Amino acid sequence: MVKINENYLKLPGSYLFSTIAKKVNAFTEANPHKKIIRLGIGDVTQPIAPAIIQALHEAVDEMGHKETFHGYAPDLGYGFLREIIAKEDYIARGCEISPDEIFVSDGAKSDCGNIQEIFDESCRVAVCDPVYPVYVDSNAMAGRTGVYEEEAGKW
Structure with a gap:
């Protein structure tokens, strides 16, 4: 029999960014002449x-030809990319690093969500506040x- 992960039921009902949007909308309505600098999702x-536009176009063109097409990357990322990162981001700034010391993932968000999987669920974690929601939710x-x-807005 399939069972639901009961821990999902612990999650609070509102996502941080929708809460922020509601607060911004309420503030804007109450203060129509105030200028707001928005730094939220999609803003x-x-x-x-x-x-960046040029590089994206070149990458798309590269993927459109059999000779230059790249499929899924190896587990540590493409060697050519790791070499460029080592050379341009580290060695150019005086930091000696080898490309085999570099790991290219699909992003910090999923890495931060997934790294906790190596620890037993009895381990304690400390999370700063404010924090990106996935760190707490995962x-x-x-x-x-x-x-x-709910009233305190914390775990």
């Missing part, structure tokens, strides 16, 4: 830099929290 202030879903205190 950008400038277009993507031309160098530990809650893994059973590493107590009960969420």
Whole structure:
């Protein structure tokens, strides 16, 4: 019989960014003449830099030809990418590093959510506040929290 992970039921009902949006909307409504600098999800202030646009176009063109197509990357990331990262981001700044010391993942968000899987659920974790929601939610879903205190807004 399939059973649900009971820890999912511990998650509070609102996601941080929807809570922020509600508070911003309420503030804007109450203070229509105040200027707000928005730094939330999907809120950008400038277009993507031309160098990035050019690199994206080149990468898309590269993927459209059999000779230059790249499939799934190896477990540590493409060697050519790790070499460029070592050379341009570290060695160029005086830090000696070898490409085999570099790991290219799909992003810090999933890494931070997944790294806790190596620890037993009885291990304690400390999470700063404020924090990106996935860091708390992934530990809650893994059973590493107590009960969420709605009134206090904390675990």
